[in-house]
Amino acid sequence: xxxxxxxxxxxxxxxxxxxxxxxxxxxxxxxxxxxxxxxxxxxxxxxxxxxxxxxxxxxxxxxxxxxxxxxxxxxxxxxxxxxxxxxxxxxxxxxxxxxxxxxxxxxxxxxxxxxxxxxxxxxxxxxxxxxxxxxxxxxxxxxxxxxxxxxxxxxxxxxxxxxxxxxxxxxxxxxxxxxxxxxxxxxxxxxxxxxxxxxxxxxxxxxxxxxxxxxxxxxxxxxxxxxxxxxxxxxxxxxxxxxxxxxxxxxxxxxx
Numbered sequence: 001x002x003x004x005x006x007x008x009x010x011x012x013x014x015x016x017x018x019x020x021x022x023x024x025x026x027x028x029x030x031x032x033x034x035x036x037x038x039x040x041x042x043x044x045x046x047x048x049x050x051x052x053x054x055x056x057x058x059x060x061x062x063x064x065x066x067x068x069x070x071x072x073x074x075x076x077x078x079x080x081x082x083x084x085x086x087x088x089x090x091x092x093x094x095x096x097x098x099x100x101x102x103x104x105x106x107x108x109x110x111x112x113x114x115x116x117x118x119x120x121x122x123x124x125x126x127x128x129x130x131x132x133x134x135x136x137x138x139x140x141x142x143x144x145x146x147x148x149x150x151x152x153x154x155x156x157x158x159x160x161x162x163x164x165x166x167x168x169x170x171x172x173x174x175x176x177x178x179x180x181x182x183x184x185x186x187x188x189x190x191x192x193x194x195x196x197x198x199x200x201x202x203x204x205x206x207x208x209x210x211x212x213x214x215x216x217x218x219x220x221x222x223x224x225x226x227x228x229x230x231x232x233x234x235x236x237x238x239x240x241x242x243x244x245x246x247x248x249x250x251x252x253x254x255x256x
Contacts, residue, residue: 074130079168081125084134087173088114091180098184107183110176114165123165132168135160 027033054061092111095103117123121140126133138155139148147153155163166175203211 071130074170077171078127078130079132079171079173080127081132081134083171084125084132084166084168084173084176085118087176088118091176091183094180095183102184102186104183104185105188107180110179114176117165130169133164134166134168134173135163136165137163 028037088111091107092115095108095111100108114123117136121142122136122138124135124137126135139145141148166173168174
């Protein structure tokens with residue numbers, strides 16, 4: 001009796017395991033497994049249609065690939081807040097090496113404003129994926145004032161364009177680079193000049209080449225001639241008019 005009972009129990013257990021299947025099979029047949037399989041099937045069909053569409057319309061596919069590649073390049077070279085701070089400190093040091101009398105007022109004023117906002121903790125950075133923005137706020141982020149943390153009286157997002165200080169794109173901060181153009185030229189020195197002198201006309205290539213040649217010749221060593229050769233030349237120059245006078249005298253005597 002015991003042997004027959006064990007045999008029935010073993011057969012029933014084997015049949016139950018067969019009907020349930022393995023753990024992987026149960027996972028595939030579950031709701032999550034069915035959903036994942038349908039999702040993968042949809043992605044597979046979408047990729048197949050994209051490949052077929054690219055073969056039928058290669059120009060359109062090239063444009064899309066170019067746009068995707070450009071967006072990835074912009075995202076990869078998108079500057080961060082550390083790069084802006086580094087650029088700001090570098091430009092500030094470059095201006096500090098110049099005398100205040102020859103600095104550009106536009107460059108110096110813009111950099112001093114940014115440095116002041118940075119020291120006050122009012123500079124903010126926002127990444128847009130392919131570009132970045134640097135703007136200023138009214139309070140420091142660590143300030144404990146009520147006005148700094150109350151959302152009801154905070155600055156609305158509609159005023160953000162007026163507070164933007166710089167735009168970062170393709171690894172550069174464009175406003176800062178534009179402000180630093182001709183940073184070693186003080187415009188105040190030339191504002192009292194007449195317009196004819198203020199407007200600088202570029203020289204022609206011939207004049208530029210001649211000036212460069214004259215500048216190179218000015219660095220050459222001066223060659224001194226021998227004094228005896230110089231005296232011989234002077235003596236020949238003095239003998240020439242004397243001989244001419246003697247010949248004219250002889251001709252007059254012969255004619256008379």
